[in-house]
Amino acid sequence: MPVAAVSSADFEIPSGQTLALVGESGSGKSTVARCVTRLERPDAGQILVRGTDIAQLHDRDLAPFRIGMQMVFQDAVTAMNPRFSALEVIEEPLQINDRAGYGGRNRKDRRDLVCALMIEVGVSPDWMRRSISHFSGGQCQRLALARALALRPQLLVLDEALSGLDLSTQAQIANLLFELQAARSLTYLLISHDLALVARMADMIAVMSEGKTVEIGPTGQIISSPKHEATKRLLTSAKTAASNLAAITGGLA
């Protein structure tokens, strides 16, 4: 029996800003992300990109919109073909969209572009011939970002892109995301269950629970005066985690 993972999700992302979509696991965040990037076709509703509804577009008409919004996945290591080198991974979107006029027409152009992208995300371009399986988790996430940026998108959907990394790597990637947003005036849809992280990065927060957006507002407002039960629960757990961490570091000192 088909079950609707998401029944109502309403939000708007102002261009150049970061909207965080938070919620417990199973609340439908990732489904929303997959619908926004049209990896899945929503059964109903509208997805407006600069005034055009892309919710029901077919593949051919969708192509120009696809290029404008790229997704970065939680597990960067499996999101890249382990048989490819860094160069092959990053140039793949360029090769595919060659005819659309993006990226390099020839090998050398593409190589130069990949080189620039790798420098931008902070991985040495000397390593571009290395197999993906030889990079660490944090480096893979940087390479995944480089691949997502290759087509010069306006919107990046970061589906738990910072989860599963250790704290210092997480902080480095978060800083990288800030820099990229400033340099390329990117819009982020940040999907996370970690309110503490989100509070640092997002301009706006939308809270999801059981397939619905239950609360949406500027970050400060959501953190300081949460209205919905689900938001309060998330905040409490974030605080507990933080105080646990403080207790541990206190014990260490």
Added chain:
Amino acid sequence: MSYLARRLIRAVLLLIGVSALCFLFTEMAPGTFFDEMRLNPQISPETISALRSHYGLDQPLLLRYGRWVKSALHADFGYSIAYNVPVAPLLWSRAKNTLLLTTTALLLTWLISVPLGVWAASRRGGLLDKAVTVGSSFLVSVPELVIAVGLLAGAVHWRILRVGGMISVDFESLSTRRKLQDILLHLALPALILVLCETTVIVRHVRASVLEVLDAPYVQAACGFGITPGRVLFRHVLPVAANTAISLLGFSLAGLLSGSMLVEAVCGWPGLGPLMLEATLSRDLYLVIGGIMFSSLFMLGGGLIADIMLLASDPRIRREGSDAQ
């Protein structure tokens, strides 16, 4: 290169181990080739012991093994007691027939099962996919023998193919073209049985490996930048499917000499299978050992060829190999 050298050393060690075990087990097995002669009152015990010493069977096991290894290094695997000829040429004359049968079957199997597996997987849940799944489950669960006998009965009943043996009685009187046709008609039935049995297994593996790639996060990610189905197939799916296929090909090559024994026996194909069966039953010592060594050589050779092909096709193995140096 050091990887290949290591493989070769391991292969030689394995061959020594196999031959030693062969000697040990054939010695431990009850009965000898001369048991039946002993029951015959017309053959005197002196004749039998003379024969035993003629074939060197009265010598201690270790000495016999040592001598055998020494001559095996010169491609001489001893004498067959029953046929009274050297083992190696005898084995080779029959192995040629087996290879004709199994190579034909192998080629057909791969030509059918790889495209079929990829096609079924890329149209998951479709009519063809269901047909492949149901058909292969059915054929896998039916024993090889039943398939063989069933096809044999059909062939006899409808008189489509030649049944039994490899050539017709009047083979020598035929023209070259007719000779070829005759062999092909005889070959068709045992080859068909082998193809049916092998395809069911390989098609499932190919299908599973293709499905795994299609579900992989990196293919999903590629959909995000608008990859075409054709590119997914050639850039992501086929290299991985090729890996599975090559690994399986190693097994198939390894089974070239030993895998068709049953089919050969049922169809009366004059290959290695019936010869080995006969030799084992009559305790024709060196023929049995020679046959096993032949099969082991093929097994190792097949594995080695598959490894070399994998090394050539998968950059990861290549890089790991060079890192290890």
